Amino acid sequence: MTRVLTLSLTILLLLWANCPARAQAAAREKKYFNQLQKTFDEQQAYNTVWFVEQRWRLAGNSGFNESIYHVEKILQQAGYKKETNGEATGTLTYRIEKRPMKRLTWEPVDARVYILGEKEPLLQFKTNRNMIAMYSASTPAAGVTAELVYAGRGSAEELEGKDLTGKIVMAESSIGGVYNNAMKKGALGAMAYSMPAYNQPAKYINSIQFQGIGYTDSINQKWGILLSYAAKEKLKAALAKGPVFVKVVVNTRIYASEELTLVANVRGKTRPAERFVFSAHVQEPGANDNASGVGALAEMARTTAALVKKRKIRPRRTLTFLWGDEIVSTRRYIQDDSIRARGIKWGLSLDMVGEDIQKTGGTFLIEKMPDPSAIWTRGNEKHSEWGGSVLKESEMFPHYFNDLLLNRCLFEASNTGWIVRTNPFEGGSDHTPFLAANIPGLLMWHFTDVFYHTDADRLEMVSPAEMKHVAKSALVTAYLLATANDKTAAALIKDITRNALQRLRTEFELSQKAVQTGGDKAKEQYILQVWSDWYVKALATAMDIPARKPGQRVRQAIVDGQKLVQEQAASYMSGL
Numbered sequence: 389m390t391r392v393l394t395l396s397l398t399i400l401l402l403l404w405a406n407c408p409a410r411a412q413a414a415a416r417e418k419k420y421f422n423q424l425q426k427t428f429d430e431q432q433a434y435n436t437v438w439f440v441e442q443r444w445r446l447a448g449n450s451g452f453n454e455s456i457y458h459v460e461k462i463l464q465q466a467g468y469k470k471e472t473n474g475e476a477t478g479t480l481t482y483r484i485e486k487r488p489m490k491r492l493t494w495e496p497v498d499a500r501v502y503i504l505g506e507k508e509p510l511l512q513f514k515t516n517r518n519m520i521a522m523y524s525a526s527t528p529a530a531g532v533t534a535e536l537v538y539a540g541r542g543s544a545e546e547l548e549g550k551d552l553t554g555k556i557v558m559a560e561s562s563i564g565g566v567y568n569n570a571m572k573k574g575a576l577g578a579m580a581y582s583m584p585a586y587n588q589p590a591k592y593i594n595s596i597q598f599q600g601i602g603y604t605d606s607i608n609q610k611w612g613i614l615l616s617y618a619a620k621e622k623l624k625a626a627l628a629k630g631p632v633f634v635k636v637v638v639n640t641r642i643y644a645s646e647e648l649t650l651v652a653n654v655r656g657k658t659r660p661a662e663r664f665v666f667s668a669h670v671q672e673p674g675a676n677d678n679a680s681g682v683g684a685l686a687e688m689a690r691t692t693a694a695l696v697k698k699r700k701i702r703p704r705r706t707l708t709f710l711w712g713d714e715i716v717s718t719r720r721y722i723q724d725d726s727i728r729a730r731g732i733k734w735g736l737s738l739d740m741v742g743e744d745i746q747k748t749g750g751t752f753l754i755e756k757m758p759d760p761s762a763i764w765t766r767g768n769e770k771h772s773e774w775g776g777s778v779l780k781e782s783e784m785f786p787h788y789f790n791d792l793l794l795n796r797c798l799f800e801a802s803n804t805g806w807i808v809r810t811n812p813f814e815g816g817s818d819h820t821p822f823l824a825a826n827i828p829g830l831l832m833w834h835f836t837d838v839f840y841h842t843d844a845d846r847l848e849m850v851s852p853a854e855m856k857h858v859a860k861s862a863l864v865t866a867y868l869l870a871t872a873n874d875k876t877a878a879a880l881i882k883d884i885t886r887n888a889l890q891r892l893r894t895e896f897e898l899s900q901k902a903v904q905t906g907g908d909k910a911k912e913q914y915i916l917q918v919w920s921d922w923y924v925k926a927l928a929t930a931m932d933i934p935a936r937k938p939g940q941r942v943r944q945a946i947v948d949g950q951k952l953v954q955e956q957a958a959s960y961m962s963g964l
Contacts (some may be wrong), residue, residue: 415877417799420867423700424860428691430852433859436462436683437742437850440676443499446518447713448493448645455679456648457672459686459711460484466693475653475728477660480693482652489647492603495641496520501579501613503626504533504633510619515594517673518843521563521612522600524640527577530554531637534576538627542566542580547573555815556634558623563612564719567601571610577636579613581620586773586836589617595842598673603642611638648662651711651721652689654696656705656870659935661731663706664866666720667818668738669714674845676750676837678714684855685709688863703870704935705733714739719821733932734789734869735822735829741858743834744851745807750834752858754810755819757785757828760918762812765899769812772835776814781918786925788933789828791887792869797861806857811835828929832858848937870935877933878945885949888923889956895919896960903964913961920957924950 424607439458443451459681463482464470471483473734499513499520511519534556540546542559551576559566563580570578583589583597594616601612613636615623626632631853656662668681668689689709710721718737722729743750753772756762761769762779797808822829838846867874899912927949 391542393608401785403822409558413876416876417451417796417864417868420701420864421800421803421860423695424691424863427694428687428856428859428863430856432686432690433683433687434850434852434857436686437675437679439959440670440679441673441847444496444673445671446494447647447671447716448489449495449641451495451673452670453648455682456484456650456711459650459682462686462690463650464692467697468652468689468693471758477655477695479598479653479655480653482650485651486647487646487647487649489645493640493645494523494603494640494642497641499613499639500531500637501619502635504635510622510634511613511616516616516843517595518596518841519596519614520638520640521567521580521614522598523603523609523642524601524611524613524638525606525609525642526640527636529639531635532576533633533635535895536579536623536632536634537628538624539566539570540909542569542578544569556636556902558615563599563614567610567612569583577609577611577613577724578625579615580616581615583617584773586838587840589843592838592842592844593618595757595839595844596885598843599842605699606642609642611636611640613638615653632910648714649710649717649721652709654692654703654707656703656707656935658704660706661728662733662935663708664734664736664853664869665710665732665822666736666738666862666866667709667710667712667718669717669818670711671713672841673843674839674841675850676740676742676748676834676839677847679839680740680850680855681738681925682711684741684859685711685738687855688859690833691859693864701867701871705870706731707751707866707870711829712733715818715821718818719824722821722825722827729825729827732825732827734866735819735827736793736862736866737818737831737833738858738862739817740833740835740837740840742850742852742855743837743856744849745834748834748837748839748849750837751809752797752807752832752834752854754790754797754808755817755831755833756810756813757787757823757830758783758813759786759790760784760915760922763918764915765812767894768811771814772811774814776812779813784922785823785828786922786929787927788881788930789829789830790926791884793830793865794859794885796865796868799859799864800857800861804857806854824945832862869933872934873936874934874939874941877930877938878941880941881927881930881949885945885952888927888949888953890921891923892916892953892956892960893946899960901963908963912964916957916961920953923953927953960962
């Protein structure tokens with residue numbers, strides 16, 4: 389029975405691949421990819437990364453704002469016109485939204501740490517740009533010199549009964565907790581070492597991940613220093629020999645500012661209220677995280693403008709490009725205007741999209757919306773080392789968007805050798821506000837990067853070619869959804885059905901092995917049923933693919949796809 393079904397499925401997939409409607413859709417997709425190959429300039433994207441990654445970026449600080457204004461210049465040169473009063477009706481427009489910040493902003497200027505008696509600094513800001521904990525205050529210009537006290541993990545229990553007045557505390561834990569506990573004991577400041585295993589700190593001994601401390605007020609605020617593995621080991625070795633005194637010099641700025649969000653629109657001709665929203669966050673100091681997202685999205689906006697002006701693409705729906713503060717700006721864009729939010733049909737976040745995988749080890753990933761792989765993570769499905777938890781069935785988000793984007797990436801990979809993988813939903817970036825608002829949202833990113841959040845995440849870790857792969861795939865996805873007629877929509881639905889059938893086959897083979905090795909047959913049947921239900925519901929959402937009222941061709945493609953999925957799942961379940 390299973391052999392017959394597999395043979396029938398293979399024949400069906402071959403027939404779909406050669407049907408006229410699929411050929412037309414493939415021709416449109418190939419046309420878009422070819423246009424983007426010629427028009428998207430990865431060197432320009434890389435140049436933007438170069439500009440942005442030089443700046444230590446936190447919402448409201450000078451590095452963040454300079455990055456926003458740099459992208460604004462790119463938009464202006466591409467032909468986007470600045471809006472003067474709300475969202476304009478021109479084809480290419482942009483605006484910079486400005487809001488007073490409720491909290492102060494912060495930026496580092498300089499820092500040095502010396503072991504007293506040694507000429508060369510243990511750490512210095514020009515080579516360890518993450519060494520100053522965010523929201524650290526400045527020391528006096530001449531610095532502070534004090535005895536260093538080692539406090540294990542720096543917990544309240546470990547500091548109990550100790551008078552740290554006039555001393556500096558060192559601990560092996562996150563800086564925030566160490567700082568808070570040390571300040572209660574009268575310490576002048578705190579030093580902390582905390583690096584995840586995926587950063588391989590014993591190999592990359594000078595890496596430091598950025599962290600922050602809480603802000604109290606301008607009078608009582610002190611400072612925190614983040615240690616590299618090498619600095620931590622050297623201090624511990626010195627402490628083992630006797631008392632150690634250190635000199636710390638910190639120079640920072642903490643000040644009131646305004647938060648900037650940059651929004652650019654390519655207005656749809658017939659359904660302008662319906663939109664595909666791209667987002668890339670500006671804050672965080674790294675090159676891949678997330679200057680690469682900023683640079684790629686800026687070039688995507690420029691490229692789209694060029695193709696629209698040449699009438700190579702005629703979007704019926706609006707394409708929106710957004711740069712701002714991670715999660716905050718995207719969430720506000722959705723929540724601030726309920727009418728606008730109802731028209732947001734897809735959200736796509738670009739975060740860490742430029743990895744040179746040979747140098748960083750980070751693999752390109754599409755983080756899927758919650759599907760059954762986030763409940764039963766098995767086979768080739770793997771969570772990244774960033775981490776993910778097991779979801780509930782009630783948290784599933786059945787939608788075609790997962791597979792539609794994946795298929796565009798696989799098309800790019802088939803012609804270039806680009807490595808494409810997916811991971812189950814984990815959260816933590818700009819795709820989450822879309823999902824929270826019940827809007828389909830995906831993340832394009834790379835992990836595991838050994839330099840993630842460290843001061844080694846610099847320009848030389850970024851690949852222009854990788855950014856181009858991501859950008860082309862993302863834009864073709866958006867272009868198809870912004871222009872799709874019934875023929876294109878029906879072909880895309882058949883592609884998604886093919887994905888569903890292939891997924892069911894994969895899950896069946898995994899379930900078959902599980903049962904053969906003593907697994908619970910009923911449980912394995914249930915997993916197959918959940919996958920079937922997920923795809924049946926996902927196909928139902930495909931009614932909104934056409935950029936017009938869907939016709940009978942679209943409705944029939946959905947019905948046919950759902951039927952095939954249900955029949956295939958039933959056959960597999962009975963075949964266990």
